[in-house]
Amino acid sequence: MRFYSNTYKTIICSLGLLVGSASFAQNQTYSPYSRFGIGEVNGATSSFQKLSLGSDIAFTSPQFLNFTNKASLPSLQSPVFDVSFAYNSTQLKNAEGTQGLSSGAIGGLILALPMNKGFAASLAITPVSSVGYKSTSTLVQDSIEGKVINEGFGGINDAQGTIAYNFLEGQDSSYFGLSVTAAYTFGSINRDRSIEFDDTYFKNTRNSTSLSVSDVRFEFGALYSTYLSEKSKICVGIVYTPTSVMNRSYNDLTQHYTTNSVGTESFKDTVSYISEKEGKITLPSSLNIGLSYTLNNQLTLSASMKNSKWSEYSQTIDGVETNLGNTDLTEFAFGVRLKPSVKRTMNESVLKQSTISLGAKLSNGYVSVAGEDVASKAVSLGVSMPLRRSNSNTFFHLGTEFGSRGEKDLIQENYVKVFFGLSISPKSVDKWFYKRKYN
Numbered sequence: 001m002r003f004y005s006n007t008y009k010t011i012i013c014s015l016g017l018l019v020g021s022a023s024f025a026q027n028q029t030y031s032p033y034s035r036f037g038i039g040e041v042n043g044a045t046s047s048f049q050k051l052s053l054g055s056d057i058a059f060t061s062p063q064f065l066n067f068t069n070k071a072s073l074p075s076l077q078s079p080v081f082d083v084s085f086a087y088n089s090t091q092l093k094n095a096e097g098t099q100g101l102s103s104g105a106i107g108g109l110i111l112a113l114p115m116n117k118g119f120a121a122s123l124a125i126t127p128v129s130s131v132g133y134k135s136t137s138t139l140v141q142d143s144i145e146g147k148v149i150n151e152g153f154g155g156i157n158d159a160q161g162t163i164a165y166n167f168l169e170g171q172d173s174s175y176f177g178l179s180v181t182a183a184y185t186f187g188s189i190n191r192d193r194s195i196e197f198d199d200t201y202f203k204n205t206r207n208s209t210s211l212s213v214s215d216v217r218f219e220f221g222a223l224y225s226t227y228l229s230e231k232s233k234i235c236v237g238i239v240y241t242p243t244s245v246m247n248r249s250y251n252d253l254t255q256h257y258t259t260n261s262v263g264t265e266s267f268k269d270t271v272s273y274i275s276e277k278e279g280k281i282t283l284p285s286s287l288n289i290g291l292s293y294t295l296n297n298q299l300t301l302s303a304s305m306k307n308s309k310w311s312e313y314s315q316t317i318d319g320v321e322t323n324l325g326n327t328d329l330t331e332f333a334f335g336v337r338l339k340p341s342v343k344r345t346m347n348e349s350v351l352k353q354s355t356i357s358l359g360a361k362l363s364n365g366y367v368s369v370a371g372e373d374v375a376s377k378a379v380s381l382g383v384s385m386p387l388r389r390s391n392s393n394t395f396f397h398l399g400t401e402f403g404s405r406g407e408k409d410l411i412q413e414n415y416v417k418v419f420f421g422l423s424i425s426p427k428s429v430d431k432w433f434y435k436r437k438y439n
Contacts, residue, residue, distance in 0.1 A: 029130040030090055030101040032411050033374050035152055036367040037313060037326055038283075039131035039189060043068065044124070044158065046110060047084035047421020051382025051399035052335030053359035056302040057290035058237030060175050060225050063393050064355075064384070065112055065423060068288070069237040071177035071221035073112055073120035074166035076425075078393060082110040084421040093412045103132065107419075118169030122162040130155040131189050139195065146197035156187035156213055164221070179221040185246060185283075188212040196259065203256040203268065213281060215246035231296045239288040243312055248281040250274070250317070280316040284309040286329075300337040306330070310366035327373055331363040355384040357399065369410055378403030382419065397421035 034040045045054045046065040057068040060075035065082050087104040108126040115121065131152045139146040160183035167176045194206040218241070225235035254271040290304035310326040336359075341352040359380040367374045382399020386392055401417040 029088065029132045030103050031405070031413055032092065032133050032135060033365075033367055033369075033405060033413065034129075034131045035133050035135075035150065035191075036369070037129075037310070037324065038156055039129040039152075039154075041129050041329075041366070042107070042127045044108065044126040044128075044160075046082045047107075047397040047419065047423060048082075048357075048384055048395070050084060050086075050107070050401075050419045050421065051357035051359065051380060051384065051397060052302070052337065053333050053361040053378060053380050053401065055290070055304050055333035055335035055359050055361070056292055056300070056337070057239060057288055057304050058223060058225075058235040058292045058302065059294070059300065060177075060223065060235065063395070063425065065110065066223075067110055067112070067122070067124070069221045069223050069239050069290070070122060070162045070179040070181055070219075071164055071223040071237065073122055073162065073164040073179065074114060074118050074169065074177055075175060076112055076114040076120065078114065078425050080110070080112040080393075080423055080425045082108075082112070082421065082423045084108055084397070084419060086420075087418045088415055089417075090413060090415040093408055093414070094410070095408070118166040120164045120166075122164075123160070124162075125157060125159050128156040128158050128185060128187070131191075141197070141202075144197050144199045144202060146195060146202070149194040149196065150192070151194075152189065152191040154187065154189040156185060156189070158183040158185055160184070160219075174226040175224065177221075177223045179219075181219040181221070183217050183219065184214075185217055185244075186214045204258060205254065205256055205271070207252070207254045209253075210251040211281075212249045213246055214248075215244070217244035217246065217283065218242060233294045235292045235294070237290045237292075239286075241286045243285040243309070244283045246281050246283060248279055248315070250277040250279060252277070277317060279318070282312055282314045282316075284312040297342050298339045300335075302335040302337075304333045306333075308366060313366075325368065326366050327364070327368045329364065329366040331361065333359065333361045335359045350385055353386050357382045357384070359401075361403075365405070369406075372407065372410065374406045374410070376403060376405040393425035395423050395425075397423065 029040045031040050043054045046067040048064045054068055059066055060072045062077040065080045066072035084107040086107050089102045092099045110124040112122045131154050134151045137148045139148050160181050162179055162181040164177055164179035168174050189211045192208045196204045221239045223237040227233050252274040255267050256269050257265050257267045259265050286308035288306040292302040294300045308329040311328050313326050314321050314323045337355055337357050339355045341348050361378045363376045365374040365376055378401050380401040384395045384397045387394045399419045403415055405413040
């Protein structure tokens with residue numbers, strides 16, 4: 001067997017941890033650009049891959065989880081439970097001033113299970129998109145000054161299962177894996193638009209909308225690697241997600257209300273209400289291809305390109321389809337990984353056994369505002385450290401990302417993200433699930 005006996009106990013315990021933590025899987029953001037489309041789109045990566053900005057969709061490893069391309073799952077030697085947390089500090093700039101915001105949330109929960117005869121599976125809950133923004137502007141009507149408040153929150157998540165197979169199982173020099181993922185996509189995005197006046201004779205108005213999504217979509221992955229020589233290896237990967245037409249429901253409520261001196265709201269009447277309006281939402285197809293080169297199992301160079309057809313994004317209500325005016329996304333990512341030593345002995349320090357990661361990413365974004373694409377760029381630095389000097393596959397991942405989005409003539413968003421991650425992977429020497437003979 002690929003890993004030690006009592007496999008079923010490993011699976012059951014890991015599943016319990018996954019399900020028990022599921023309610024915390026949603027990511028959060030405070031970006032004004034999350035107002036558009038389905039919000040800020042998040043890539044489904046392991047905590048190890050976040051350190052290089054997801055550039056390495058093409059790699060196989062017996063220890064580290066490649067969740068961007070799940071065709072790599074059979075290369076794992078033992079089960080992996082992966083959890084990540086991100087803290088985000090953002091500074092927003094425009095011609096009127098600067099504002100600082102911060103947020104933090106769990107970024108994903110992943111359980112990978114290598115099995116016998118080249119098969120592997122995974123279960124995960126990961127964020128697809130996050131919405132979080134609040135903006136205020138002034139309004140004058142009949143010489144009375146007021147303000148317009150736009151606010152949004154929520155997001156969309158995936159609960160997904162994957163089956164993968166290595167067609168070259170048993171060969172040491174080459175690997176060829178395929179994967180199929182079925183994801184139940186769910187979640188809601190809530191948006192409020194309020195108009196408030198500084199006069200008791202004026203009624204305030206609030207329009208609240210809620211878009212809910214619930215349906216199944218698919219993803220397919222392929223990965224091939226081979227040794228060019230005794231010390232060098234090349235790997236090519238591809239991930240494709242087809243266009244998904246998904247069920248959605250829509251609520252729209254407009255009310256009048258007043259606000260007293262301490263800010264308590266009192267609703268007076270309902271102007272209009274649309275409840276549970278059924279329809280469809282089209283999420284775009286995407287293609288992600290990557291290449292990596294590894295030398296002496298210590299230095300890895302990786303690159304990837306992703307294209308998502310966000311011009312396909314649309315909603316259908318009562319048989320009428322509305323295209324929401326987004327632009328196709330093109331993203332380039334590059335990564336470097338360095339491991340000072342490949343030895344796993346008590347004589348080697350933890351630092352020498354750690355893996356250092358560098359990453360860079362450029363994207364035109366899928367949102368267009370005032371005819372301009374909201375482009376972004378980012379760089380990252382991180383380290384993956386074993387929790388023990390030897391004989392353990394459990395790693396702690398720590399990294400930071402520096403990035404910017406948008407331009408100052410609109411809103412320039414500069415941010416710093418700090419990643420924390422833990423990938424728990426038992427080996428036979430850990431004896432996690434052996435039954436004791438004596439109490």
